[in-house]
Amino acid sequence: MRDDSHPLTRLGWSSFFHNQLEALGYGLEDIARVTSVRRGGFLVSQGKGETLVNASGALAHRQGLYPAAGDWVVLNGSVLCDVLPRRNALARGAAGARGKNDGAARREQVMAANLDTVLIVCGLDQDFNPARIERYLTLIYNCGLRPAIVLTKADLHPAPADCGVEIEAMAFDVPIHLISAADQTGLAELEPYIAPGNTIALIGSSGAGKSTLVNRLAGKEVRLAGAVSQSDGKGIHTTTSRDMVFMPQGGMIIDNPGIREVAFLDDQGGVDAAFPDIELLAKDCRFSDCSHAHEPGCRVLSAVDSGELKPERFASWRKMKRELEYAAQRQIKNPERIEKERWKGVATLVRSIKKNRKLGGK
Ligand SMILES: Nc1nc2c(ncn2[C@@H]2O[C@H](COP(=O)(O)OP(=O)(O)O)[C@@H](O)[C@H]2O)c(=O)[nH]1
Ligand SMILES: [Mg+2]
Ligand SMILES: [Zn+2]
Structure with missing residues (x-):
């Protein structure tokens, strides 16, 4: 959608969300953005002021879909009844x-x-x-x-x-x-x-x-x-x-979206992205699955020994890895996975439609 005059555009509405509307069967007039999560409900905006709404009972029971600030949601009158798939x-x-x-x-x-x-x-x-x-x-x-x-x-x-x-x-x-x-x-x-x-x-x-x-x-x-x-x-x-x-x-x-303590979800490659220096060194470890703890020929450990890699830097990498391993054992779902699960059904449907078309065309 490239209608800059539409009030939702000012709120950040984009083609990413617009493209989902038809498949989900909602109209643009039902869409609002959550601006605040309150004890008594949700403040939402459609581009002109804010209104207080409550979530439908059905939505409250759908895991991982509790609306957050920034979510695009679907209103049925003054009831928040669905959350559009998140961009992130x-x-x-x-x-x-x-x-x-x-x-x-x-x-x-x-x-x-x-x-x-x-x-x-x-x-x-x-x-x-x-x-x-x-x-x-x-x-x-x-x-x-x-x-x-x-x-x-x-x-x-x-x-x-x-x-x-x-x-x-x-x-x-x-x-x-x-x-x-x-x-x-x-x-x-x-x-x-x-x-x-x-x-x-x-x-x-x-x-x-x-x-x-x-x-x-x-x-x-x-x-x-x-x-x-x-x-x-x-x-x-x-x-x-x-x-x-x-x-x-x-x-x-x-x-301040309410972080008091950072508890980690399972590792999606975030540690490696945050420590590219260590990742680079690790490419030269003798073993490709080196844990940089005690293995012979570990390039990371030798860099610590030689002073090339600061011990504090190495220590915070180790601490982070440990926390992520712990979190991974807890089988925490991340939002990306929830979205994937949500769309798996749709993807299967699309695949079967394509397959049928192919077969019909032969
Ligand atoms: N000297 C100085 N004090 C600041 C600055 N920014 C914020 N503060 C003070 O730091 C305290 C906390 O600020 P606040 O914005 O409430 O922090 P928040 O909890 O992160 O929202 C307040 O007393 C501010 O006046 C700054 O740039 N310089
Ligand atoms: Mg503050
Ligand atoms: Zn190593």
Whole structure:
């Protein structure tokens, strides 16, 4: 669909979703986008204001289809009755599930759907933590999403550029933006991410500076930004809802889609994508299935010995691999797999139609 005047286009509607409509039997007038997930229902928009709706009972029982912020949904009057297949989704295991041997680890939770970019926001105060950025990168890659890194509060650091260089060394091709919301430097670099129709999500720890960033980009106070709590040094949770903010630039920002703890889904190649230096070395290991633990002729271990690969870097790779192995054992479903399962039926149908055509044509 290339009808720029349609109100849904402003919300990010694209041919990807439009092409599904006919097969699913829905009309464009039934479509809305979820802008907020509330205790009492869902806020949705069709391009003119927002309305509160409830999910149908049938939808509530379909696993993996609980609507998230950014989802395109189908309305039947004021009832949300279906979720359109997602282009992508930011998802993790249920909060607090890491390391616990209960059913919670199996449940994956979609935090935000249909995103163009995920911005990792990290403050250059006590929040600065390269290992955490690595974890976020892996999560984003595993979800098939595109990351960018925002190092904010540059005004609080004596040598902010050094932090940029340090992150650059581990994040390779990921764009890095050094900004300060306080003195408004570097903000212009972020404008392309929120160009008309684009949707981004901001992730980062509480107190990192996400809401302040949204406010500066919006040019007014649209989010509640809070001080870092004095008592425990952790940020107080000033962001309780998962709201989508409509930016004057024409794009949409989902501020803080509820990550408190990154619990990993099974490895979709995300670790390798986040550690291309180690992957490159591993190509020269004597054994192709080398685990880089004790094997003779291991190129990765020799690089650690020679100082070519930093021991901390190697340690965080090992830690990540261990966590992913653990998560994989839990048989967690990822959103991509849920989508695949959903479409398997359709694909089988299409194949059988093609086959019949071929046979008929002979
Ligand atoms: N000095 C400085 N403080 C900032 C900056 N950005 C945010 N802050 C402060 O950091 C605290 C947490 O910010 P907030 O936006 O609420 O973080 P959030 O939890 O990630 O949304 C607030 O006290 C902000 O005023 C910045 O660029 N420089
Ligand atoms: Mg906030
Ligand atoms: Zn090896």
